[in-house]
Amino acid sequence: MPLLRCLAVLAILATPLVAASRLSAPERSAEAPIGTAQGAEPGLSTAASGPLRAAKPGDPHVYAIAHPKRPLSLYSAPGGRILARVGMRAEFGQPRALAVVSRRGRWDKVLDPAVYNRAAWVPAAQVRLTFTRVSLEVSLSRHLLVVQLDGRIVRRILVGVGAPTTPTPLGRFGVTDKQPGARWSPVYGCCVLALSGHQPHAVVDRIHGDRLAIHGTDALWTIGRNLSNGCLHASAADLAYLMRVVPLGAPVFIRQW
Numbered sequence: 001m002p003l004l005r006c007l008a009v010l011a012i013l014a015t016p017l018v019a020a021s022r023l024s025a026p027e028r029s030a031e032a033p034i035g036t037a038q039g040a041e042p043g044l045s046t047a048a049s050g051p052l053r054a055a056k057p058g059d060p061h062v063y064a065i066a067h068p069k070r071p072l073s074l075y076s077a078p079g080g081r082i083l084a085r086v087g088m089r090a091e092f093g094q095p096r097a098l099a100v101v102s103r104r105g106r107w108d109k110v111l112d113p114a115v116y117n118r119a120a121w122v123p124a125a126q127v128r129l130t131f132t133r134v135s136l137e138v139s140l141s142r143h144l145l146v147v148q149l150d151g152r153i154v155r156r157i158l159v160g161v162g163a164p165t166t167p168t169p170l171g172r173f174g175v176t177d178k179q180p181g182a183r184w185s186p187v188y189g190c191c192v193l194a195l196s197g198h199q200p201h202a203v204v205d206r207i208h209g210d211r212l213a214i215h216g217t218d219a220l221w222t223i224g225r226n227l228s229n230g231c232l233h234a235s236a237a238d239l240a241y242l243m244r245v246v247p248l249g250a251p252v253f254i255r256q257w
Contacts, residue, residue, distance in 0.1 A: 061151040064100035065249030066127035074120035078107040084114040092177040097249030099174025111174040111196040136252040143224045160222040160233030166201045168230050173197045173252045189216015191239040199230035
């Protein structure tokens with residue numbers, strides 16, 4: 001499988017970056033949603049401290065994460081056709097953790113990069129659920145990523161976003177992997193948080209692929225600007241914080257506002 005692609009697009013030397021995807025925004029339907037994203041509250045910038053409180057089902061700020069008990073088939077609908085089959089580990093080696101969007105009867109609707117830019121369904125009996133109170137909201141127009149805990153903003157992070165020709169896609173995604181940037185290249189900075197999406201407009205090749213990610217950069221001046229190949233760029237200090245407090249499977253909501 002190709003690895004992440006999200007390098008900074010430089011003014012003089014265009015260097016490709018990891019990519020992104022265009023999953024639709026959270027759907028309104030008869031399905032029971034598991035957690036909902038809250039709007040950003042301008043002006044809050046308090047840092048989170050101490051361990052995260054244990055999350056419980058039914059709380060409006062809780063998001064479910066599905067952990068496979070065995071290799072999974074991902075279905076187009078409950079009882080529908082198989083879209084993909086996946087193993088116990090994600091593409092970059094960490095335990096597979098699927099962000100859960102909603103539940104319908106005995107099926108969970110999940111996000112996984114094996115299904116290109118759409119949600120899929122898995123039998124609830126084949127996964128173990130954990131829960132998190134952490135979610136990420138991204139405003140592309142403000143170059144802002146906010147970390148929310150219990151629906152409250154606990155950190156505001158300035159980010160670089162996609163260039164006009166390679167825009168960062170909108171929608172709901174999940175964190176699939178957390179990796180040291182040096183594993184791939186110094187251009188990724190200290191850290192990479194890979195997301196479940198793919199970037200339709202990214203410049204890709206057979207080595208790098210088109211995955212969306214939040215990562216560092218060796219061109220710090222791209223942070224806060226529209227210059228990436230679709231990924232989100234952040235500082236090393238902010239990425240270290242995200243690596244510490246954001247669990248695999250946590251939801252990421254990317255908006256235009």
